[in-house]
Amino acid sequence: MKKQINIERLxxxxxxxxxxxxIPGNGLRRLALTDEDKAMRDLFLSWMQEANLxxxxxxxxxxxGRREGKEDLSPIVIGSHLDTQPNGGRFDGILGxxxxxxxxxxxxxxxxxxxxxIEIINFTxxxxxxxxxxxxxxxxxxxxxxxxxxxxxxxxxxNRFEDELTRIGYKGKMKNRIQNIHSYxxxxxxxxxxxxNEAMDIGIVEGIQGMEWMxxxxxxxxxxxxxxxxxxxxxxxxxxxxxxxxxEDLAIEHGVVATVGRLSLEPNATNSVPGEVIFSLDVRxxxxxxxxxxxxxxxxxxVEIASYYKLEVEIQCLWEVPAVEFNSNIIxxxxxxxxSNDYSIQRLPSGAGHDAxxxxxxxxxxxxxxxxxxxxxxxxxxxxxxxxxxxxxxVLYQVTEYLARFEYSIQ
Amino acid sequence: MKKQINIERLxxxxxxxxxxxxIPGNGLRRLALTDEDKAMRDLFLSWMQEANLxxxxxxxxxxxGRREGKEDLSPIVIGSHLDTQPNGGRFDGILGxxxxxxxxxxxxxxxxxxxxxIEIINFTxxxxxxxxxxxxxxxxxxxxxxxxxxxxxxxxxxNRFEDELTRIGYKGKMKNRIQNIHSYxxxxxxxxxxxxNEAMDIGIVEGIQGMEWMxxxxxxxxxxxxxxxxxxxxxxxxxxxxxxxxxEDLAIEHGVVATVGRLSLEPNATNSVPGEVIFSLDVRxxxxxxxxxxxxxxxxxxVEIASYYKLEVEIQCLWEVPAVEFNSNIIxxxxxxxxSNDYSIQRLPSGAGHDAxxxxxxxxxxxxxxxxxxxxxxxxxxxxxxxxxxxxxxVLYQVTEYLARFEYSIQ
Numbered sequence: 001m002k003k004q005i006n007i008e009r010l011x012x013x014x015x016x017x018x019x020x021x022x023i024p025g026n027g028l029r030r031l032a033l034t035d036e037d038k039a040m041r042d043l044f045l046s047w048m049q050e051a052n053l054x055x056x057x058x059x060x061x062x063x064x065g066r067r068e069g070k071e072d073l074s075p076i077v078i079g080s081h082l083d084t085q086p087n088g089g090r091f092d093g094i095l096g097x098x099x100x101x102x103x104x105x106x107x108x109x110x111x112x113x114x115x116x117x118i119e120i121i122n123f124t125x126x127x128x129x130x131x132x133x134x135x136x137x138x139x140x141x142x143x144x145x146x147x148x149x150x151x152x153x154x155x156x157x158x159n160r161f162e163d164e165l166t167r168i169g170y171k172g173k174m175k176n177r178i179q180n181i182h183s184y185x186x187x188x189x190x191x192x193x194x195x196x197n198e199a200m201d202i203g204i205v206e207g208i209q210g211m212e213w214m215x216x217x218x219x220x221x222x223x224x225x226x227x228x229x230x231x232x233x234x235x236x237x238x239x240x241x242x243x244x245x246x247x248e249d250l251a252i253e254h255g256v257v258a259t260v261g262r263l264s265l266e267p268n269a270t271n272s273v274p275g276e277v278i279f280s281l282d283v284r285x286x287x288x289x290x291x292x293x294x295x296x297x298x299x300x301x302x303v304e305i306a307s308y309y310k311l312e313v314e315i316q317c318l319w320e321v322p323a324v325e326f327n328s329n330i331i332x333x334x335x336x337x338x339x340s341n342d343y344s345i346q347r348l349p350s351g352a353g354h355d356a357x358x359x360x361x362x363x364x365x366x367x368x369x370x371x372x373x374x375x376x377x378x379x380x381x382x383x384x385x386x387x388x389x390x391x392x393x394x395v396l397y398q399v400t401e402y403l404a405r406f407e408y409s410i411q
Numbered sequence: 412m413k414k415q416i417n418i419e420r421l422x423x424x425x426x427x428x429x430x431x432x433x434i435p436g437n438g439l440r441r442l443a444l445t446d447e448d449k450a451m452r453d454l455f456l457s458w459m460q461e462a463n464l465x466x467x468x469x470x471x472x473x474x475x476g477r478r479e480g481k482e483d484l485s486p487i488v489i490g491s492h493l494d495t496q497p498n499g500g501r502f503d504g505i506l507g508x509x510x511x512x513x514x515x516x517x518x519x520x521x522x523x524x525x526x527x528x529i530e531i532i533n534f535t536x537x538x539x540x541x542x543x544x545x546x547x548x549x550x551x552x553x554x555x556x557x558x559x560x561x562x563x564x565x566x567x568x569x570n571r572f573e574d575e576l577t578r579i580g581y582k583g584k585m586k587n588r589i590q591n592i593h594s595y596x597x598x599x600x601x602x603x604x605x606x607x608n609e610a611m612d613i614g615i616v617e618g619i620q621g622m623e624w625m626x627x628x629x630x631x632x633x634x635x636x637x638x639x640x641x642x643x644x645x646x647x648x649x650x651x652x653x654x655x656x657x658x659e660d661l662a663i664e665h666g667v668v669a670t671v672g673r674l675s676l677e678p679n680a681t682n683s684v685p686g687e688v689i690f691s692l693d694v695r696x697x698x699x700x701x702x703x704x705x706x707x708x709x710x711x712x713x714v715e716i717a718s719y720y721k722l723e724v725e726i727q728c729l730w731e732v733p734a735v736e737f738n739s740n741i742i743x744x745x746x747x748x749x750x751s752n753d754y755s756i757q758r759l760p761s762g763a764g765h766d767a768x769x770x771x772x773x774x775x776x777x778x779x780x781x782x783x784x785x786x787x788x789x790x791x792x793x794x795x796x797x798x799x800x801x802x803x804x805x806v807l808y809q810v811t812e813y814l815a816r817f818e819y820s821i822q
């Protein structure tokens with residue numbers, strides 16, 4: 001029988017993580033670079049040290065723990081992120097980091113010596129819920145974002161990324177960034193309903209859909225709610241509501257996913273007609289051209305609606321990433337490993353973005369999905385069953401150990 | 412020629428007020444019981460003392476300045492409020508308070524002795540922009556709100572009204588509340604386009620439309636923006652957008668004014684489908700029955716939409732006030748006084764609520780309107796021309812002096 005991870009130990013670390021930033025309904029609010037994030041990082045650092053890992057922090061706040069191999073070769077890297085959404089769950093990202101730690105502990109249990117080093121990683125601000133865009137630190141590592149750009153990002157209160165990184169004590173050195181990666185693996189919850197609906201154990205992730213984040217600013221005119229007749233208003237909210245409805249209609253018609261997830265208005269007072277609305281727009285699809293075409297249709301409609309009601313509108317692209325395909329050798333290896341445990345498998349694409357998306361730019365990468373109960377994620381009630389956690393972590397362990405055995409590189 | 416106020420002095424006090432809580436675009440952000448409100452109150456208190464008024468503060472933070480009459484009779488009360496909207500202008504409320512001070516200064520200039528005392532007043536939290544509902548302290552004075560209810564109101568950060576009142580040093584004694592008022596007069600900007608469109612100098616306000624404030628809570632389910640297919644979403648924002656559009660349609664169809672001015676969503680993150688939206692709804696009309704009928708239709712549609720999309724909805728009434736008619740003798744007196752100055756006049760109703768609404772419950776009351784440029788209000792660019800300020804303040808002065816001369820009460 002193949003080596004197995006220790007599910008009780010892994011459940012224990014997940015439960016301890018679930019105490020830091022806890023919110024009602026079993027959820028977590030652990031936004032990047034907050035006091036809660038710092039508390040979790042401190043705990044994770046102590047765990048890595050207890051597992052005899054050599055730890056370091058890079059200039060983007062990414063945390064590494066290294067287990068040496070017999071040879072000075074490029075390492076196998078495994079991990080994910082410990083930050084959450086404002087009303088997030090206990091598994092998104094966290095499972096990938098704590099399973100990576102569990103892989104190390106299991107190697108230690110069995111006194112396994114590997115040829116290649118293994119590094120586990122916690123990426124900073126994957127969620128992008130506090131500092132947009134998401135996956136900022138893996139994107140920094142892969143060269144997709146400049147350090148200055150990342151440092152000058154601000155949250156909604158105007159706090160700078162660099163200042164907050166320094167404040168919580170996790171600004172390390174640029175030379176600590178990992179380089180020359182043999183391969184990158186990430187275990188993650190599916191965050192969608194497919195594996196559960198098909199009653200499958202393990203999802204073999206083929207790639208990640210492309211996405212674009214936009215910000216739409218609708219400028220009307222604030223006026224008094226009691227003394228301004230309906231026909232003389234320039235209400236930025238009623239006009240934005242029409243835009244939001246059209247965006248939804250176009251998404252359904254063309255088979256993309258589109259979300260207005262963030263919205264703010266000015267002056268935001270009960271007896272004032274809203275003068276300005278700013279809302280985000282997130283559009284995703286597996287075919288980049290199709291996504292771009294639908295976004296163009298949406299933009300056209302948004303401009304038409306604003307013009308019809310004589311309001312001004314600005315649409316700004318905040319972030320765009322093309323669709324990505326993971327390394328086919330890694331995909332095949334994950335699939336064979338899962339099958340060899342008699343786990344049922346399904347190949348599927350990822351609807352959500354992940355750090356593995358940027359890691360694929362600099363190293364052969366792959367992802368393992370485990371089922372999400374009711375497909376729920378980014379919500380307090382997010383849940384993955386113990387048996388699925390165990391099976392997913394076993395696949396991660398076995399693939400990592402296998403890759404670390406050999407000298408050759410993956411193409 | 413009738414006595415005239417000193418427009419240069421009045422412009423000067425208005426300009427000094429416009430420095431406290433100043434925001435870009437000539438606007439003011441001077442929310443009730445903030446540091447800015449305190450700074451303005453301190454300045455106004457010193458002005459009242461310089462004008463030889465006897466000052467006092469009541470338990471709701473209302474500020475009074477009393478000029479004695481020859482007899483111990485009930486006073487003529489004039490005033491309004493010094494707090495503003497989050498993005499408010501320099502005139503709303505402020506004109507009424509500072510013109511009241513100007514009335515006193517003009518009486519002092521001419522050494523006028525009146526039979527009745529005159530009191531000027533600054534009401535706390537008229538706007539309701541920080542502590543809902545609005546007109547809270549005039550409503551407290553008139554017995555429409557209990558002291559405990561007012562004290563326990565909280566702002567969006569959870570700060571209590573009483574605590575903030577104490578913090579800024581303006582919690583006075585209940586025995587300082589004014590009682591036995593002969594009559595109440597309030598000069599105010601129109602906040603709408605009627606006087607300007609008709610090229611009229613002075614608006615004679617017949618009454619104030621009735622209004623209801625509601626809060627609508629739409630509960631869907633938050634989920635991941637990338638991995639949740641459109642048909643499996645329970646998006647609280649797209650459904651709220653449909654409600655906002657129907658509210659607007661019904662308002663236009665039935666001739667009421669309806670405003671969704673405040674809206675918040677959870678988790679408010681770009682890559683999360685909104686799980687919950689809370690929005691305000693303000694509906695007003697001069698006929699109470701008509702208002703109630705339209706609100707019922709709106710509620711019915713809101714519930715239908717929620718039910719169709721399988722979301723939950725709660726609608727809560729926060730505040731309701733019936734329409735009010737001002738005292739006809741006061742209305743006639745204002746009209747005759749304006750005409751005697753050769754000012755053109757127009758009788759009109761008020762679309763906005765005012766402290767005079769509650770004062771009419773306890774004393775014969777009336778309001779004088781002056782034109783708003785482009786009908787704008789609750790916005791930084793709110794403007795009333797100097798000549799209109801002068802004419803409005805002259806009418807306020809002359810009506811006040813006239814009423815203070817006589818012993819008989821107004822019915």
